[in-house]
Amino acid sequence: MKPIWYFVGLILTIMGGIILISGIYNLLYPPESKIVLAEKHPDIWWGAIMLTAGIIYVIRNRKITIE
Amino acid sequence: MPENAIGLSFVDWLIIAVYFVFVIGIGFYLKKFTKNENDFFLAGRRNSSWVAGLAFLSANLGALELMGMTGNTFKYGMYVAHFYWIGAIPAMLFLGIYMMPFYYSSRIKSVPGYLKLRFDEKTRVLNGFAFAIMTLLVSGINLYAMALVLHTFLGWNWDISMWMAAITVAVYVTMSGLLSAIFTEIIQFFLIWFGLFLVSILGIVEIGSVHEIFARVPESFSHLWSNSANPTANGMMVSWGGIVLGLGFVLSFGYWTTDFLVVQRAFSAKDLRAARMTPILASFFKMMIPFIVILAGLIAIVLANDPNSGFALIKDGGQVNYDSALPLLIARYYPSGLTGLGVTALLAGFMAGQAGNISAFNTVWTYDIYKSVLNRNASDSHLLWMGRAATVAGVAISLVTAYWAKSFPSIMDYMQAIFSWVNAPLFATMLLGMFIVWITPNGAFWGLVAGMGSSFTLYLAVKYDWINQSIITMSDTSSVMAANFWRAWWAWIICFAVTIIISIFTKKKPKEELVGLVKGLTKETVAKDAAVYKKPEFYAIISFIVLIILNLIYW
Numbered sequence: 001m002k003p004i005w006y007f008v009g010l011i012l013t014i015m016g017g018i019i020l021i022s023g024i025y026n027l028l029y030p031p032e033s034k035i036v037l038a039e040k041h042p043d044i045w046w047g048a049i050m051l052t053a054g055i056i057y058v059i060r061n062r063k064i065t066i067e
Numbered sequence: 068m069p070e071n072a073i074g075l076s077f078v079d080w081l082i083i084a085v086y087f088v089f090v091i092g093i094g095f096y097l098k099k100f101t102k103n104e105n106d107f108f109l110a111g112r113r114n115s116s117w118v119a120g121l122a123f124l125s126a127n128l129g130a131l132e133l134m135g136m137t138g139n140t141f142k143y144g145m146y147v148a149h150f151y152w153i154g155a156i157p158a159m160l161f162l163g164i165y166m167m168p169f170y171y172s173s174r175i176k177s178v179p180g181y182l183k184l185r186f187d188e189k190t191r192v193l194n195g196f197a198f199a200i201m202t203l204l205v206s207g208i209n210l211y212a213m214a215l216v217l218h219t220f221l222g223w224n225w226d227i228s229m230w231m232a233a234i235t236v237a238v239y240v241t242m243s244g245l246l247s248a249i250f251t252e253i254i255q256f257f258l259i260w261f262g263l264f265l266v267s268i269l270g271i272v273e274i275g276s277v278h279e280i281f282a283r284v285p286e287s288f289s290h291l292w293s294n295s296a297n298p299t300a301n302g303m304m305v306s307w308g309g310i311v312l313g314l315g316f317v318l319s320f321g322y323w324t325t326d327f328l329v330v331q332r333a334f335s336a337k338d339l340r341a342a343r344m345t346p347i348l349a350s351f352f353k354m355m356i357p358f359i360v361i362l363a364g365l366i367a368i369v370l371a372n373d374p375n376s377g378f379a380l381i382k383d384g385g386q387v388n389y390d391s392a393l394p395l396l397i398a399r400y401y402p403s404g405l406t407g408l409g410v411t412a413l414l415a416g417f418m419a420g421q422a423g424n425i426s427a428f429n430t431v432w433t434y435d436i437y438k439s440v441l442n443r444n445a446s447d448s449h450l451l452w453m454g455r456a457a458t459v460a461g462v463a464i465s466l467v468t469a470y471w472a473k474s475f476p477s478i479m480d481y482m483q484a485i486f487s488w489v490n491a492p493l494f495a496t497m498l499l500g501m502f503i504v505w506i507t508p509n510g511a512f513w514g515l516v517a518g519m520g521s522s523f524t525l526y527l528a529v530k531y532d533w534i535n536q537s538i539i540t541m542s543d544t545s546s547v548m549a550a551n552f553w554r555a556w557w558a559w560i561i562c563f564a565v566t567i568i569i570s571i572f573t574k575k576k577p578k579e580e581l582v583g584l585v586k587g588l589t590k591e592t593v594a595k596d597a598a599v600y601k602k603p604e605f606y607a608i609i610s611f612i613v614l615i616i617l618n619l620i621y622w
Contacts, residue, residue, distance in 0.1 A: 001100045004118055004253050011089050011254055012261070015082055015408060022078045022404030036399050037269050043402045050261055066113065 003066050009057025016050025023047050073220050073398045079407030086411045087235060090254070090418070094239025094247045104451040107244035108176055108430045110335040118253065119341060120348035123332040125252035126423040128259060130416030131212050133360055138389030140364020141371075141380065144288025145621060146305070147364065148357045152291075153315040155353050156614045158323035159346040160607045165586075166324055167333060169501050171342040172583055176334070178327040179435040185500045185584045186576075187508035188439065193515060195435030197489045198327060199428055203461060204485055206424035207468020213417040214469065219381075220394040221410065229469055232414075236421045237462040240429075241455050245335060248419075248426040252332075255412075255419040256352075262412025263359050266393070269400040270366030280362070283369045291621045305549035306542060313552025317559040318487065321494035328427040343603040350610045354617060360393075367392040370399075421465070429457040487526070491555040492518025492562035499566050502586045504578065510570030518562025525554045 023043030030038075075083075101107050114122075140147045175181050179198065183191035210229055217223040239247045274280050281289050295307035323329060323346070336342035370378035378399065381391040397409040433454045438445050445453065496515050499506045528534045529550060540553045582588045599605050 001097070004250050007089075007093060007250065008254060008257050011085070012257060014085055015261075015411075018078060018081060018085070019404040019408060023402070026402055026404075031403070035402055037273055038402065040269070040272065042265060042269060042400070043405050046261075046265055046405065 001066055003061050003064055005057050006061040006064070009054045009059075009061060012050050012054030013058055014054070016047050016052070016054050018047075019043050020047030020051055073394065073406065073410075075221065075406060075410070076403035078404040079410065082404065082407030083411050083414065086258070086415060087231075090239055090247075090251050091235060093250050093254075094242040097243035097247045097250065101243040101246055104447050104454065106246060107451055107454050108433070110244070110246040110249055112335060113337050114249065114335045114341070116336060116341040116344035116348055118249065119332050119336040119345040121256050121352070122249040122252045122335070123329055123345050124349040124352050125256045125259075125419060126329050126332055128256070128356070128416065129209065129420030130216070130413040131209060131420070133259065133263065133413070133416055134216065134390045134393045136360040137364045137367070137393040138391070140361050141367050141392050142389050144284065144368075145291055145361065145365075146310075148291060148361050148621065149310055149314055151353055151357050151361075152614055152617055153310065154319045155323060156350050156610060157315065158319040159350040159353065160610060161320065162324045162330070162333075163343045163345065163347040163350075163603055164607055166497070166501060167343045167346070168339065168589065169584055169586075170330065171334065171336070171339050172589070176434050177431050178325055178330055179431060181584070182496070182500075182511070183435075183439070185581065186511040190496075190508060190512045190515065191435055192439060193512065194489075194493060195431050195439070197519065198431050199436060201485050201489045202328065202424045202428045202431070203464050204468060206421055206428070206461070206465040208472050209417065209420055209424070210465050210469035211472035213414075213421075214473075216390070216394070216413070216417075219388075220391070220398075225473070229466065232418055232421065233462050233466050233469075236418055236425060237459055240422050240425050240462075241458045244429070244454060244458070245331065245426045248422040249332065249335060251415075251422055252419045255415040258408070258412045258415045259359070262408045262415075263363075263393070263397075265405065266396045266400060266409075267359055267362040267366065270363065270370075270396065273400075274366065274369055277362075280365050280369055283372065284365050285368075288365075288368065289621075291618055293622050305552060309540065309549050309552040309556075313549075313554075313556045317491050317494060317555040318552065320498075321490035321492075321555065321559070322486065325493045325497050326490055327431060328423050331427050331430065340601075340603065344606065347603055347606045347610060350607075351613070354610075354613060363393055363396055367396060421462075425458055425461045425465070428461045429454045432457045432461070487551065487555040487558060488519050488522045491522060491558045495559045495562035496566060499563065499570075500585070504581060504585050504587060505570060505575050506566060507570040507573045507575050509573040510566045510568075513569050514562045514564075514566025517565040518558050521561045522554060522558035525557060529554075 020043070023041055023046075026043060027041055100111075105111060136147055136150065170178075170181060173181060173184055175184065177195075179191045179195040182194055210233060213232060214223075214225045214228040217228040218225055239251065271277055271280065274283070287294055292307065295305075295310065297306070333342045333345040336345055367378070367380070370376040371380060378395065380395065381388040394413075397406060401409050433450055437453055437457075438450065442449075492515055495518060496511050499514075500511060525539060529536050529539065536550050539557060540549050542549070578588060
C-alpha cells in the first residue's frame with residue numbers, strides 16, 4: 001500500500017498546479033471584480049508553494065510501500 | 068442565491084471536484100487492503116505516530132470548529148485560545164504519558180471496551196449507548212450545520228449539499244472503515260493549513276503587523292490571564308477558576324482522554340510507543356491552530372472596527388452571525404482558484420468530521436452493543452459485515468437527525484450539553500478506574516449515571532430558570548460559555564464522589580482480573596535504557612514548555 005504522504009503529495013500537486021495556472025491567467029487577464037490585496041497575486045506564490053510541497057512529497061514517497 | 072453568497076468560478080469548482088474524486092478514489096484504493104475486522108475497525112494497527120497523531124488532531128478539527136472558533140474570537144477575544152492551549156495540551160500529554168499504556172496494552176477496540184474489562188458489562192453498555200447516541204446526534208447536527216453554511220455563504224441547495232456529503236462519506240467509510248477515515252483526515256489537515264492559513268498571512272499584510280493587530284483590538288480581548296481575576300474584565304466573562312477547573316481540567320480531560328472519536332486514532336498505532344506518541348505529537352500541531360483561527364478572528368475585529376475597510380459580519384434578523392467571519396475573510400482576500408481551495412478546506416473539515424463520527428460509531432455499535440448485547444457469538448467476518456452495515460445505517464440516521472435539526476434549529480443549543488453530559492462524568496470514572504484499585508463496578512456504574520443525570524439536569528435547570536446561573540458559576544456576571552465550564556466541573560465532582568462512596572460499600576473485583584488495567588498492577592512501560600530523545604516523556608516535556616511560553620507571551 002502506498003503511504004498516505006504520497007496521496008497528500010498528489011492532491012497538493014494537482015491543486016497547487018491548478019491554482020498557479022489560474023493565478024498566471026489572472027495576472028495576464030485581470031478580472032473585473034477586484035479583491036483586497038489582488039496586486040500581491042497570492043494565487044501565484046501560494047499555488048507555487050503548494051505545487052512545490054506536493055512534488056517533494058510525491059518524489060520522496062513514490063517508491064515506498066507499506067505492509 | 069442568498070445576497071451574501073460567495074460566487075464560485077469554474078476553477079473553484081474544479082478544485083472542489085478534485086477533492087471529491089480524490090477521497091472516493093482513496094476509498095476504492097484502500098478497499099483491497101481492508102481484508103478483516105482488524106483492518107476495518109483499527110486500520111490494521113499499522114500506523115506510525117505521525118499518521119495516528121495527525122489523524123488524532125484532525126478528527127477534532129472540523130469546519131464547525133474552525134468557523135465557530137474564529138467567530139468566538141470575534142465575540143470573546145483571545146480567551147478562545149484557552150480551548151487550544153490549557154484546554155487541550157495538558158490532557159493530551161496526560162493521555163500519552165499515563166493513560167495510553169492501559170488503553171493500548173489491553174488490546175481493546177473501543178473506550179467502552181476498557182470499561183468492560185476494568186468494571187463490568189453494564190457500565191460498558193451504558194457508555195456504549197450514550198456514546199452512540201451522542202455521536203449520531205453530533206454527526207447529524209454537523210451535517211445540518213454544513214448545509215446551513217453552504218447555503219448561507221455559497222447559495223448551495225440544502226438537500227443536495229447534505230446528500231452529496233453523506234453519500235460520499237458513506238461510500239469511502241463503508242469500503243475501508245477507519246483506514247480511509249484516517250487517510251482523509253490527514254488530507255484534510257493539509258487542506259486546512261494550505262486553504263486557511265493564507266487568510267491570516269494576508270490579514271497581517273493588510274493591517275501591517277501582528278503587533279498592529281493586537282494594538283487595535285480592545286484591551287479586554289488581547290490577553291489570556293492578566294484580566295482573569297475579575298470576570299467583568301475579560302470578553303468571555305469567566306474567572307481563572309472556571310477556565311482551569313471547568314475547561315482546563317474537566318471538559319478538556321473528559322474530551323481528549325475518553326472521547327472514542329479521537330482516542331480511536333491512537334488505537335490504530337503500530338506499537339505502544341507510537342500510540343503514546345500519538346497525542347504528544349498532535350499537541351504540537353494543536354498549539355499552532357490559533358495561528359489560523361484566533362488570528363483570523365482578531366483580524367476580523369480590526370477590520371470591522373475600521374469604517375474604511377468595508378468589512379462587516381453578516382446580520383441575520385438583527386443578530387450578528389459570528390460564524391460569517393472566516394468565510395467573509397476568504398471572500399475578501401482569495402481570488403478564483405484560492406476561493407475553491409478555501410471552500411474545499413471547509414468541506415474537507417465537515418466531511419472528515421462526519422467520517423470520524425461514523426467510524427467511531429460503527430466500532431462502538433459493533434463491539435459494545437451488537438456483540439455485547441445482541442449477538443455474543445458473532446464471527447469475525449460477520450462483525451466486519453456488521454461494521455459496514457452500521458456505517459450505512461449511521462449515515463442514514465445522521466441524515467434523519469440533520470432534517471430534524473433543520474425543522475428544529477434550537478437543537479444546536481443542546482450540543483454543548485450533550486458533550487458535558489457524556490464526557491465530563493466519564494473522565495471521573497476513567498481516572499478513578501485507572502489509578503485506584505478498589506473502585507468497584509457498581510461504584511463506576513452508579514457514579515456515571517449520577518454524573519450524566521446531574522449534568523443534563525443542571526443544563527435544563529438553568530435553561531428553564533429553575534435555578535439562577537450564578538449558583539453554578541459562583542459569580543453574578545457570567546456568559547453561557549462560563550456556565551458550560553462550571554456545569555462540567557460539578558458533573559465531574561458528582562460522578563467522582565458517588566463512585567467513591569458506592570465503591571466503599573460494594574464488592575470489589577479480584578486484583579488478578581485488574582492486571583494491566585490499573586496503575587500499581589501494571590508493569591512500567593518506560594524503556595529505561597532507551598535514549599532520552601526516543602522517550603515520549605521527553606517530547607511531552609518540550610510540548611509543556613512550549614505551552615508555558617505561549618501563555619506567558621500572551622499573558
